[in-house]
Amino acid sequence: MTTLETRTPKTAEEWLTRATEVRHRLAEGAAARDRAGETPYDEIALLKDSGLVTLLGPVEHGGGGQEWPLAYRVIREVAAGDGSIGQLLGYHLLWFWAARLVGTAEQIEAVEAEATRNRWFFGGAVNPRDEDVVIRDAGDHIVYTGRKSFSTGSKVSDVTVLEGVLEGTDTHVFAIVPSAQPGITFHDDWDNIGQRLTESGSVTISEVQVPWEAAAGFREKVFEPRTYNTLNVPTIQLVFVSFYLGIARGALEEAAEYTRTRTRPWLHGGQERAVDEPYQLDLYGDLQSKLWAAEALADAVAEEALAIHRDAWEVTPEQRGAHEVRVAAAKARATEVALEVTSRVFEGLGARATATELGFDRFWRNVRTHTLHDPVAYKRREVGAHLLRDELPEPTWYS
Structure with a gap:
């Protein structure tokens, strides 16, 4: 490069x-x-x-x-x-x-x-569904030991964010540590159908020591909570939305170029070029319109969050909850649109475009793999509960 x-x-x-x-x-x-x-x-x-x-x-x-x-x-x-x-x-x-x-x-x-x-x-070993990383209080430092089933970034990272639970409590502690050290073993076992280069395999953490002063948000071994601490979920969900829509954009634009230059018109369609086929115009017009709409929603929700990020020390639970509902809506729409775009582009490509060398399937495989991160039905539920019952989602690792 x-x-x-x-x-x-x-x-x-x-x-x-x-x-x-x-x-x-x-x-x-x-x-x-x-x-x-x-x-x-x-x-x-x-x-x-x-x-x-x-x-x-x-x-x-x-x-x-x-x-x-x-x-x-x-x-x-x-x-x-x-x-x-x-x-x-x-x-x-x-x-x-x-x-x-x-x-x-x-x-x-x-x-x-x-x-x-x-x-x-940065990489991160912060899978909230794993509960097997235990933190031991060793006086002036803490010690992480355990395993995480996912550690995105692994070998390409300079530093890794660790998360675990302080022994004998329900207190989670985050810390940043060097990735290349004897106490961290990346297992190179990420072998999924999509997002294949994300280095997201499992990791074993063995007696990794961190000074208490580096435990994020702690003073004198006590965490100082604020509502902004719970913005991790809506923020990472918008990160998800971003690369889902980016993958869909890449699929649509690469497919359109292929259709313009290589797809042959159907022999019984009466057109000399594929780009003049009525069904091609309808297909690409439909997918482009849906993608534009999803991108516009994502951009609007991101702008709405600026006030929260700029006033991080004073944000209220109500502000946070209202934002999470909008993020949930953007996540649901991005998931559906990205899956549709990356699947339906094949209708405009033709059979020859299924050649392995071209790799058009990677777009769908990438979106399908990561959109299973957390069920999109629960995002729609958050939106519905807010509309029908005026409920705001309680902050969790996933909402």
Whole structure:
């Protein structure tokens, strides 16, 4: 891959242009990389070289100083080139931001400065359905031991966000640790049908020590809670929405180019070009319209959240709950649209386009794999309960 311009973008438009450049580089050979399933070291190096990993970082330390609405659009753009790398970037930005989510003011400043200056790439071993990572209080430090069935980013990460439960309590503790250390073993067992380059296999954590002062949000071994701590779910759900829609965008645009240049008109249709077939015009018009609508909803919900992120220390449960309902709606719509787009594009491609070499199936496999993360029916339920019963969702690991 050729080297990108090293100057840090200044405006939202410049960042989107940079993301588009990254997208085009990733799109080259994406189908072959998907088949090979190799660790994406070069692709993560591209994200670092482009500066996209520091998009949310402080300007004074070389970061972009940008906010979540732009970050979601950047994730979407990158995912259009390669869904796996879009997910990795999205998760990285989430864990980069996690210091703001749960950290103390001092921790936020220290983590963001160090991560931005060094262009750390974040991974995370934070599967909430695993309850087997136990944290032992060892005086001036804590010790993580156990296993997580998923650790997205694994070998390509510089640091990993760990999560576990303090022994004898129900207190969860997050901490950032170096990924390359004897106490962390990545098992390279991610072998799923989609998102094959996300390095999302299991991990064993053995006696990983963390100073108490690095336990996110703790002072004198006591966590200082605030409503903003619960913004992890709506924020990561919008990350999901972003790369679902990005993958759908990549599928639609790649399919349209194939139809324009290679699909043959049906021999009994009376048209000389596939692009003049009435059913092709209807198909692509339908899919484009649905994708535009889902993207517009996602952008609107992201903008609505700005007030919450800008007033993180004062956000109320009511503000958080109302935002979660809107996120749930965006997640439900993005899931349905992305699955439809990535499946139905085959109707406009023709039988020859099912060749393994072309890899059009990867778009659907990628969306289908990750949209099973949590049942979309429960997102629709949150929206329905709010509409019919004026209920706001209680914060959980999934709502």
